[in-house]
Amino acid sequence: xxxxxxxxxxxxxxxxxxxxxxxxxxxxxxxxxxxxxxxxxxxxxxxxxxxxxxxxxxxxxxxxxxxxxxxxxxxxxxxxxxxxxxxxxxxxxxxxxxxxxxxxxxxxxxxxxxxxxxxxxxxxxxxxxxxxxxxxxxxxxxxxxxxxxxxxxxxxxxxxxxxxxxxxxxxxxxxxxxxxxxxxxxxxxxxxxxxxxxxxxxxxxxxxxxxxxxxxxxxxxx
Numbered sequence: 001x002x003x004x005x006x007x008x009x010x011x012x013x014x015x016x017x018x019x020x021x022x023x024x025x026x027x028x029x030x031x032x033x034x035x036x037x038x039x040x041x042x043x044x045x046x047x048x049x050x051x052x053x054x055x056x057x058x059x060x061x062x063x064x065x066x067x068x069x070x071x072x073x074x075x076x077x078x079x080x081x082x083x084x085x086x087x088x089x090x091x092x093x094x095x096x097x098x099x100x101x102x103x104x105x106x107x108x109x110x111x112x113x114x115x116x117x118x119x120x121x122x123x124x125x126x127x128x129x130x131x132x133x134x135x136x137x138x139x140x141x142x143x144x145x146x147x148x149x150x151x152x153x154x155x156x157x158x159x160x161x162x163x164x165x166x167x168x169x170x171x172x173x174x175x176x177x178x179x180x181x182x183x184x185x186x187x188x189x190x191x192x193x194x195x196x197x198x199x200x201x202x203x204x205x206x207x208x209x210x211x212x213x214x215x216x217x218x219x220x221x222x
Contacts, residue, residue, distance in 0.1 A: 009076050009077075009209055010076075012072065012076040012202060012205045012206060013073055013076040013077060015198060015201070015202045016069040016070070016072040016073045016076065016202065017069070017073065018198060019065055019069035019072070019195065019198065019199065019202065020065075020066050020069040020070060020073075022062075022191060022194070022195045022198075023061075023062045023064070023066035023069060023195075024062065025062070025191055026058050026059070026061055026062030026065065026188065026191055026192065027058070027062030027063055027066065028062070029055075029058060029184060029188050029191065030055040030056065030057075030058030030059035030062060030188070031055075031059060032184070033055035033058070033184045033188070034055040034056065036137060036138070036180060036184075037055065055188075057097075058188050058192075061094065061097055061098055061101060061192075065094060065098075065195065068087060068090045071083065071086070071090075072084075072087040072091070072206065075206070081210050081214050084206050084207070084210035085206075085207070085210045087206050088202075088204075088207045088210065091199050091202055091206065094199060095199050095203070098192040098193075098195055098196050098199075099192070099193075101188070101189075101192050102188075102189045102192040102193045102196070105185050105188055105189040105192075106189050109181065109182070109186070109189075112181055113178045113181050116177050116181065117174040117178075120143045120173050120174055120177065121174075124142060124143050124148060128149075132155050134173055134177075135155070135157035135170070135173060138173055138177055138180065139160070139170050139176070140158075140171060140172060140173035140176040140177070141154065141157075141158035141169045141170040141171065141172065141173070142158070142172060143172055143174050144172040144174060145169065145170075145171055146158060146165075146166035147166075148172070152166065154166065154169055158170055
């Protein structure tokens with residue numbers, strides 16, 4: 001194997017180690033977001049479907065990326081033409097899926113964040129007891145802070161310590177939940193775009209290495 005093929009082989013191998021970690025990152029972020037928003041979904045009846053779509057898609061794509069990255073590592077080390085071609089095709093498909101995910105997040109993120117106060121205000125007006133699950137999850141108090149309760153006696157979910165009063169109450173859930181979606185939405189989108197860029201290079205390298213392996217096999221027969 002020439003110097004160029006050697007470099008391509010091991011660049012592809014180590015790139016797939018990065019993909020595996022990126023896949024785990026997408027999986028982990030998706031799980032973290034899903035665990036956090038599950039309480040919101042349970043309380044808010046008219047929440048946007050994108051609230052669940054983005055983290056679930058992130059988990060699914062992250063898991064698939066991890067498996068395909070492992071497949072790519074094996075193909076690169078063993079110099080298996082079939083594995084390398086299959087790996088490159090899957091990489092191109094994943095690129096399209098992740099790019100779609102990133103675009104969906106960046107396009108819908110501002111709309112979702114803008115609608116959060118309306119969802120939380122409606123949920124609070126409908127059932128203050130159920131709303132306490134959101135307060136416990138996000139360490140917040142009412143949609144707009146302790147004033148939302150119009151009382152000096154606040155539920156324990158509004159404070160870190162008891163007795164719970166407006167003095168030691170958390171800030172409002174509107175701002176806290178909006179900040180959560182902004183932070184984790186951007187995290188998923190940025191990780192997806194970075195992975196797409198690296199995957200494009202890996203797919204090209206995979207096809208180049210597969211072509212080299214195929215040509216080497218032909219030369220060996222003559």
